[in-house]
Amino acid sequence: VEIIIDAPGCERGYSIAVRAGIRAVSSLHIQIAFAGDSGTLSSALRAEGYEPDTFRLIHTDQSIGMNESPLEAIKQKPHASIIKALEEVAGGESQAVVSAGHTGATVISATRTLGLFDYLRKPALCQIMPTASLKHFLLLDAGACVSVSPSDLINFAMMGSAAATQYFGITLPRVGLLNIGREAGKGNRRLLKIARLLEKAPVNFTGNIEGDQIWFDAADVIITDGITGNILLKAAEGLARLLIQEIRSLHATGSDILNKGTFRSFHPAQYGGAPLLGINGVCIVSHGNADEGALFNAIKTAKWCVEQEIPGEIASALARHYSTGSQLQGN
Amino acid sequence: VEIIIDAPGCERGYSIAVRAGIRAVSSLHIQIAFAGDSGTLSSALRAEGYEPDTFRLIHTDQSIGMNESPLEAIKQKPHASIIKALEEVAGGESQAVVSAGHTGATVISATRTLGLFDYLRKPALCQIMPTASLKHFLLLDAGACVSVSPSDLINFAMMGSAAATQYFGITLPRVGLLNIGREAGKGNRRLLKIARLLEKAPVNFTGNIEGDQIWFDAADVIITDGITGNILLKAAEGLARLLIQEIRSLHATGSDILNKGTFRSFHPAQYGGAPLLGINGVCIVSHGNADEGALFNAIKTAKWCVEQEIPGEIASALARHYSTGSQLQGN
Numbered sequence: 001v002e003i004i005i006d007a008p009g010c011e012r013g014y015s016i017a018v019r020a021g022i023r024a025v026s027s028l029h030i031q032i033a034f035a036g037d038s039g040t041l042s043s044a045l046r047a048e049g050y051e052p053d054t055f056r057l058i059h060t061d062q063s064i065g066m067n068e069s070p071l072e073a074i075k076q077k078p079h080a081s082i083i084k085a086l087e088e089v090a091g092g093e094s095q096a097v098v099s100a101g102h103t104g105a106t107v108i109s110a111t112r113t114l115g116l117f118d119y120l121r122k123p124a125l126c127q128i129m130p131t132a133s134l135k136h137f138l139l140l141d142a143g144a145c146v147s148v149s150p151s152d153l154i155n156f157a158m159m160g161s162a163a164a165t166q167y168f169g170i171t172l173p174r175v176g177l178l179n180i181g182r183e184a185g186k187g188n189r190r191l192l193k194i195a196r197l198l199e200k201a202p203v204n205f206t207g208n209i210e211g212d213q214i215w216f217d218a219a220d221v222i223i224t225d226g227i228t229g230n231i232l233l234k235a236a237e238g239l240a241r242l243l244i245q246e247i248r249s250l251h252a253t254g255s256d257i258l259n260k261g262t263f264r265s266f267h268p269a270q271y272g273g274a275p276l277l278g279i280n281g282v283c284i285v286s287h288g289n290a291d292e293g294a295l296f297n298a299i300k301t302a303k304w305c306v307e308q309e310i311p312g313e314i315a316s317a318l319a320r321h322y323s324t325g326s327q328l329q330g331n
Numbered sequence: 332v333e334i335i336i337d338a339p340g341c342e343r344g345y346s347i348a349v350r351a352g353i354r355a356v357s358s359l360h361i362q363i364a365f366a367g368d369s370g371t372l373s374s375a376l377r378a379e380g381y382e383p384d385t386f387r388l389i390h391t392d393q394s395i396g397m398n399e400s401p402l403e404a405i406k407q408k409p410h411a412s413i414i415k416a417l418e419e420v421a422g423g424e425s426q427a428v429v430s431a432g433h434t435g436a437t438v439i440s441a442t443r444t445l446g447l448f449d450y451l452r453k454p455a456l457c458q459i460m461p462t463a464s465l466k467h468f469l470l471l472d473a474g475a476c477v478s479v480s481p482s483d484l485i486n487f488a489m490m491g492s493a494a495a496t497q498y499f500g501i502t503l504p505r506v507g508l509l510n511i512g513r514e515a516g517k518g519n520r521r522l523l524k525i526a527r528l529l530e531k532a533p534v535n536f537t538g539n540i541e542g543d544q545i546w547f548d549a550a551d552v553i554i555t556d557g558i559t560g561n562i563l564l565k566a567a568e569g570l571a572r573l574l575i576q577e578i579r580s581l582h583a584t585g586s587d588i589l590n591k592g593t594f595r596s597f598h599p600a601q602y603g604g605a606p607l608l609g610i611n612g613v614c615i616v617s618h619g620n621a622d623e624g625a626l627f628n629a630i631k632t633a634k635w636c637v638e639q640e641i642p643g644e645i646a647s648a649l650a651r652h653y654s655t656g657s658q659l660q661g662n
Binding site: 069215234 | 397398400434463474477478509510511512514516518519520522541542543544545546547555557558559561562563564565566567568569570571572573574575577578581591593594597
């Protein structure tokens with residue numbers, strides 16, 4: 001398995017990408033390639049004591065910045081590092097891409113270069129999140145799309161179910177809809193329509209979920225739109241980071257507490273990257289400000305998705321449903 | 332000052348309402364009245380060692396349950412406890428209502444009974460939230476409305492600014508828009524339009540805010556729609572509650588840590604209720620599952636809003652803007 005790291009995507013510099021890659025090679029038994037400026041990559045590798053030719057370097061001097069409009073940038077920079085990396089996966093040279101770059105640009109490039117599965121209009125970021133009981137749930141969409149229809153969300157529920165079966169080893173994952181109240185009938189017209197469609201969809205829909213319930217094992221898959229999902233994810237990460245820092249600063253034995261189950265499982269770096277589901281390949285989206293630990297965990301997630309053949313599982317689940325003619329109604 | 336507690340709204344029973352009310356009378360120097368079934372209220376008061384006639388009881392045998400459709404319920408139950416309570420405030424008999432009941436029903440009843448200020452189409456729940464540096468920000472809308480237009484959100488920004496001036500004693504509160512990235516141009520068409528309108532609005536708009544930034548004093552007022560706001564608020568409360576419980580269970584000296592600044596300020600019960608802004612009176616919305624401490628803090632917030640004349644401040648801010656003819660464009 002070879003995984004490509006999109007090096008210019010790291011806000012904290014190439015050195016983070018290089019260090020995470022070196023650590024991955026030595027502990028995960030995989031190959032790592034780097035996409036980015038080969039001169040800068042070579043210097044960063046030498047600074048860590050490695051000869052540049054130890055790794056495959058995919059050279060390009062184009063990269064997409066966080067302030068750029070993704071559609072414009074992709075048009076103007078056909079050789080951007082994220083695109084070059086994805087082309088390697090499309091061509092079968094590599095098995096996965098990990099990027100901490102511009103999420104919108106990664107989503108659009110991945111959709112174009114690797115292709116979206118039949119029946120889909122949009123992909124979704126699938127973020128694994130911790131709960132109180134040392135269990136986890138999957139949040140979709142964690143921020144791939146800024147605008148989705150109710151039927152897109154039903155597809156996200158099917159993809160999340162298929163992924164949860166692989167992640168958690170359960171056959172009928174519970175699917176919940178994030179809403180402002182747990183009672184049926186809560187929310188606006190759009191949420192009511194999504195709930196109605198989820199009732200009929202081939203998933204184990206268990207109803208609405210409120211924001212506080214998500215931490216108490218209320219569902220295995222939680223569905224929301226990419227705006228709310230992204231805001232929720234980052235707010236939770238920020239709050240967990242803050243309270244964990246606070247324990248560390250207040251108490252000499254704070255680090256004892258932090259190594260215990262729940263705190264360990266709530267540390268944001270554990271969840272360094274989310275796979276983009278719905279595309280024909282493995283692409284992991286990490287944070288712009290990811291540190292070495294977060295990027296290393298994103299690489300681990302990439303390896304796992306390749307080994308579990310997550311894209312194939314998603315494609316099968318969609319095909320099983322749609323090819324039987326039970327098309328979803330409504331848009 | 333007399334504050335009415337809508338007793339049937341408490342999911343945990345009348346006893347919570349009664350205990351919070353008794354505590355408020357003894358420590359806040361205010362009068363408390365209870366709306367609800369007078370028989371049940373009398374028993375609950377006697378159970379606490381009080382003669383029922385120590386408090387003004389506003390009797391009704393109608394109340395709105397969490398599973399009811401708010402519009403239907405209000406039509407079918409014109410004497411529901413929340414409506415009776417609000418009528419007392421409209422008539423000048425009382426100065427504020429605190430309810431832990433059905434949020435939708437409270438919002439609609441308050442809008443009808445107390446009236447919405449000129450120029451507004453919708454009210455907003457204004458939730459005060461803690462940040463790392465022991466500061467706070469105001470989140471609007473924390474869940475009053477399930478469907479709002481961009482111009483409604485601009486009104487929420489103006490109301491939030493006026494409230495922040497009273498809450499924090501600052502003349503030009505920083506207003507941020509919750510979004511998926513901090514760079515201008517992030518988000519969907521709707522968020523782009525809201526950002527454009529905020530630029531022109533008579534508020535100190537400082538740009539987009541990401542979910543994690545909210546905990547690090549990024550703005551004094553944070554604007555979002557009621558769905559995202561409610562989900563974010565509850566998710567943060569649930570996570571803070573969980574991590575705080577975890578410290579308590581893991582460490583004998585956990586309670587030492589919990590009494591320190593940040594942890595104390597992050598305890599959800601501190602933020603027991605949010606004022607509904609935009610209506611001509613004080614109405615505080617608390618959680619259905621509020622405990623005595625949370626409800627007591629909601630009563631404290633009600634008292635503070637009455638004393639600071641928050642509704643009047645909001646009305647003045649709106650009038651200053653709209654009466655000068657600088658009407659907001661767009662919808």
